Every structure is written in structure tokens, then in C-alpha cells.
Amino acid sequence: MNAHIPHPGLKVLHVAQTAQGGVGSYLEEIMPAQAALYGADCVRAVLPAEHAAAFPGLLPKWLETFPAGAGRAAGTLRMAFVALRAVRRWRPQVVHLHSTFAGAALRPLLWLWGGAPAVIYCAHGWAFERRGAPAHLRVFRWLERGLSRLCRQVVCVSRMDYDRGRQAGIRGAKMTVVRNGIVDRAPAVARRVSPWPGPGLKVLFVGRLDPQKGVDVLLAAMRELGGRASALIVGCAVAEGDAPLDLPANVAAMGWLAREDIESLYAGADVLAMPSRWEGLPMVALEAMRAGLTVVAARVGGIPEAVEHGVTGLLVDPDSPTQLAAALASLDEHSRRRLGAHGRRRYEERFQVARVVGELDTLYRAQAAP
Numbered sequence: 001m002n003a004h005i006p007h008p009g010l011k012v013l014h015v016a017q018t019a020q021g022g023v024g025s026y027l028e029e030i031m032p033a034q035a036a037l038y039g040a041d042c043v044r045a046v047l048p049a050e051h052a053a054a055f056p057g058l059l060p061k062w063l064e065t066f067p068a069g070a071g072r073a074a075g076t077l078r079m080a081f082v083a084l085r086a087v088r089r090w091r092p093q094v095v096h097l098h099s100t101f102a103g104a105a106l107r108p109l110l111w112l113w114g115g116a117p118a119v120i121y122c123a124h125g126w127a128f129e130r131r132g133a134p135a136h137l138r139v140f141r142w143l144e145r146g147l148s149r150l151c152r153q154v155v156c157v158s159r160m161d162y163d164r165g166r167q168a169g170i171r172g173a174k175m176t177v178v179r180n181g182i183v184d185r186a187p188a189v190a191r192r193v194s195p196w197p198g199p200g201l202k203v204l205f206v207g208r209l210d211p212q213k214g215v216d217v218l219l220a221a222m223r224e225l226g227g228r229a230s231a232l233i234v235g236c237a238v239a240e241g242d243a244p245l246d247l248p249a250n251v252a253a254m255g256w257l258a259r260e261d262i263e264s265l266y267a268g269a270d271v272l273a274m275p276s277r278w279e280g281l282p283m284v285a286l287e288a289m290r291a292g293l294t295v296v297a298a299r300v301g302g303i304p305e306a307v308e309h310g311v312t313g314l315l316v317d318p319d320s321p322t323q324l325a326a327a328l329a330s331l332d333e334h335s336r337r338r339l340g341a342h343g344r345r346r347y348e349e350r351f352q353v354a355r356v357v358g359e360l361d362t363l364y365r366a367q368a369a370p
Contacts (some may be wrong), residue, residue: 158302
């Protein structure tokens, strides 16, 4: 970011229909750095009130909140109302929309708005990359292709997202790759009392308990491993409701935890498991690499751009509990230390938040120019 001239007074409004999981973490990483670059009163975010408390790094003065309530449609309408009100009253030069529902609701409305700000959209992983009926995925591709014409630029969090966007018919010139990054922090200290439910390899899972994240794949792998490993599951379901998990004896679920508690678990774990079915570039993988924790992940989305097989972690096929169990079982202490150290160096070289904020600043200034 030192290579970028501060741009005091540039007002940036972020908007998200949900902030649980990666989007909230993304905002908590970049907004303090943007406030330092543009001025403390020049960044704001519209997001659900129920989610804001999970991200203490987002100052109350930055937030315009709305009640998420029951049902995605109602929450999206409330989000759109609060965002348009903020645009009218606060007059930002840039509106940065995050994820599918904010992008679908607000790109047409802001395009119709006279004198609208520069609208930037980030899908954080395309909706058409999800598992679903082919007809539904074709609709998502058609929507993203059409809506891309109603904003100034589309941010892709990985090169894979860019390539998938091109395949869906979005013009390359309309997209910019800005890979995710996070703030560096001193390593946390593991708690003295281990919360892992059994002996063996200490496996950690952090994320939404929705089909996308593949927690069912991890549970099946843990059944195969038996007494050779135990796992902690951190997170709750978001998209699919909060049905109880069928946990084997060597797995415990902890729900959502505060950031400092998760960082303590990174310090105490042997490996982070990410058996996702689709991804953009997950923040959790970067957090584990920052902590020097080995990552075993599915070979999907932008994950291979951070986790290089055999160098900074291990990659397996999605939907393969047997491959996941074998990869976990293959990790002795020496290999975990080696992969974790290389992951930490990869984080330092490529995934610092200063680089993200600098690249976004270049994009904002180019698109907000009169």
C-alpha cells in the first residue's frame, strides 16, 4: 500500500446482504486499512445488524445496519432500502457490492439512479459455480453476464473466478483480479486445556455448515480415521438452516466463536481441513497459513492459488472422504511443520491486506474519476 498515494476524502460504501462467514471477515480486514488511507469518516458498510457484532474490528460509526429477519427476500429488500438511503444522504464516490444478492438487487437500482457513484461488484465466488440443477446454473450465468454491464467493474478474488467469468460470457476488460489478503498478527497462544474430543491428529474445521463447505465430507473422513484423529467443528449453518450434525465420537461442534478463540485453535491444531465443494479464495485458508498451520483442502475454486499441493499444504478431490482421510493420515509432525512454514511464507509474500487495499485503491480511483 506504500506505493499508493493516499486519497483523502474518497468515500467508499460497502454493501452486503449477509456478513456471516467470509464476507464479514473480508470487510473486517480491509475497512480499517481503507479508513487509514481515505480518512476515518470516509468508509461505511451496510450489513445486517445481527451479523455486525461478530466483527468487532468494524467500528459502529462505520455501519449502517438493517434487520436481517426471516427470509432472504425480506432481508434483501431491507438492505436495498438502507443502501439507497446511504447513497442519497452520504453521497459516496464508490459503492462496493459484496456477493450475489447485494449485486443482483443493487446493480439495476444504482444503474437507474441519476448521478450514481461508481459501482464495483465482487461475487466472492460465482453463484453459477455452486452445485445445482443445470437450468438454475444457466440462469445464474445469464444474470451475472447481464448484470456485469450495470457496474463499472467486477472484482474477482482469484484467477479461477476470472477464468470462470470469461467462460460465462463476462468481458475480460470488465473484470479485475484482486486476490484476498489479511492483516498480519502475532501468533496466538494455544489454550492449555485442549478442547479436542480425542487423541491423535488434531483437525480443525472453520466455516459455515452449509453444503458448499463440505462438512459432511469431513465427518465421513473422521469416521474412517477413528482413533487416529479428532476434529473440532467451528461454525453454524447459514444457507440451509441449522439442523444438528450427526457427529462421530471423535468430532465436537462448537458453533461460532470469537476471532481470538479461533486464532487460539489455529495455534493448537495440527491441520486445517477445508473439504469445500466450491470456493472463491477462502479467508480461512489464509488465516491458517498466517498461523503456520498446515491446510488440507479440496482442489476447487481459488484454493490452489494459495494452497500448493506438497508445498504449502495438501489438495484432494472434492466429495472424496477417502482421499481426505488418507491425506490427513499421511501428515507426520515433520511434514506438518514443513508445510506450515512454507504456508506462512506464502502468506507473507502474496496475501497481505496492504496489497489488497492498494489494488482496490487503484481500481477505485480509476473508476471514480470524473
